[in-house]
Amino acid sequence: MSDLVAFLTARLGEDEQAMPEMLWGETAADNDMDERRERALREVAFKRALLRMHQPEPFWGNNPPPMAERGSENAVLRYCECQCPDGVIEGTYPCETVRLLAAVWNDHPDYREEWKP
Secondary structure (H helix, E strand, C coil), rough: CHHHHHHHHHHHHHHHHHHHHHHCCCCCCCCHHHHHHHHHHHHHHHHHHHHHHHEEEEEECCCCCCHHHCCHHCEEEECCHHCCCCCCCCCCCCHHHHHHHCCCCCCCCCCCCCHHH
């Protein structure tokens, strides 16, 4: 798992855990708060789905090792399927989509400058 994927997974977990506290002080009707909470939970689920769709894939170069020896630790680079539209890798991981997801937390102390979109 890349550092950015771990960062996003942690932030999404925090957001999900914070939902009750985020909406606790609201003065809106109970059903309105329930709708807001459900929408916020759907937003977290949507972001997790996007992250699953944009997982890093290892690339071992033009002379890859035998299948039994392939591991993410000996990959030449990592890329996302969206960075390989015509069978040619265009860029390295993280892709723009993952960078945009992470940019929401650009003020978090663990956010890194190199993740900026």
